[in-house]
Amino acid sequence: DGYGITVLTLFPELVEEYFRTSIVGKAADRGALIPKVINIRDFSQDRHRSCDDAPYGGGAGMVLMAEPLATALDSVDAKARHVVFPTPSGRPFRQRDALRLSRQKEIVLICGRYEGIDQRIVDEYVDEEFTIGDYVLSSGELAAMVVIDAVYRLREGMLRPESVLEDSFQDGLLEHPHYTRPEVFRSRKVPEILLSGHHARIAQWRREQQVIRTARNRPDLLQNLSLTEAEQILTES
Ligand code: ADE
Numbered sequence: 001d002g003y004g005i006t007v008l009t010l011f012p013e014l015v016e017e018y019f020r021t022s023i024v025g026k027a028a029d030r031g032a033l034i035p036k037v038i039n040i041r042d043f044s045q046d047r048h049r050s051c052d053d054a055p056y057g058g059g060a061g062m063v064l065m066a067e068p069l070a071t072a073l074d075s076v077d078a079k080a081r082h083v084v085f086p087t088p089s090g091r092p093f094r095q096r097d098a099l100r101l102s103r104q105k106e107i108v109l110i111c112g113r114y115e116g117i118d119q120r121i122v123d124e125y126v127d128e129e130f131t132i133g134d135y136v137l138s139s140g141e142l143a144a145m146v147v148i149d150a151v152y153r154l155r156e157g158m159l160r161p162e163s164v165l166e167d168s169f170q171d172g173l174l175e176h177p178h179y180t181r182p183e184v185f186r187s188r189k190v191p192e193i194l195l196s197g198h199h200a201r202i203a204q205w206r207r208e209q210q211v212i213r214t215a216r217n218r219p220d221l222l223q224n225l226s227l228t229e230a231e232q233i234l235t236e237s
Helices: 012-021 023-030 066-075 095-102 119-125 140-157 161-165 199-217 229-234
Strands: 003-009 033-039 083-092 106-110 128-131
Touching: 003 012, 003 066, 003 140, 012 023, 012 033, 012 140, 023 033, 023 140, 066 106, 066 119, 083 140, 095 140, 106 140, 128 140, 140 161, 199 229
Parallel strands: 003 033, 003 106, 083 106, 083 128
Antiparallel strands: none
């Protein structure tokens, strides 16, 4: 049966549109995914339908109030489920986190706006806080969709394990370059080795390309890896 993804948001249209139009949307049509979008505003307690208020202690911006969010969370029985809160204050979201979440039965995501959410909600309901990168988005929705996308494609990958095993990060290296037809594009040729049919040499070339790219673009990733001496030399140019 399907993987349950529940999203609590002040901008349900944004998330509903994503569930409708993406690959994730097609999975929902097949029942492989059970998406649920909850509008936090539906749980506000006053006639102005307010969900945010000024921070105690002063400061700029607004904070998502505890009561509407708690009521919304209770409506989906969040205490009994795995709750993820995307926030720039969280720890980095990595491929291994996506893999772990993909092995759950379901997840609940809270989308914050404004300067944040009342900390007591985090203390009471949230299992994991993730940042998707060192920049601040105006909306938790985009970050939630990033998490959903990364998690969901791994569930799909259970049906096609080869494609997931080839992912960047699976072996700690970035991907090698890819080419498809034609053989010559605006006088740029596909690397000869890829046309050779020599599988061992192709695998070797690809691995070298991965090492070169990783050294150039993400030297931080190389620190936790054991490379052969030959590969070590490739990282030095
Ligand atoms: N909400 C706003 N910015 C974010 C970020 N970088 N990661 C996760 N959630 C966020």
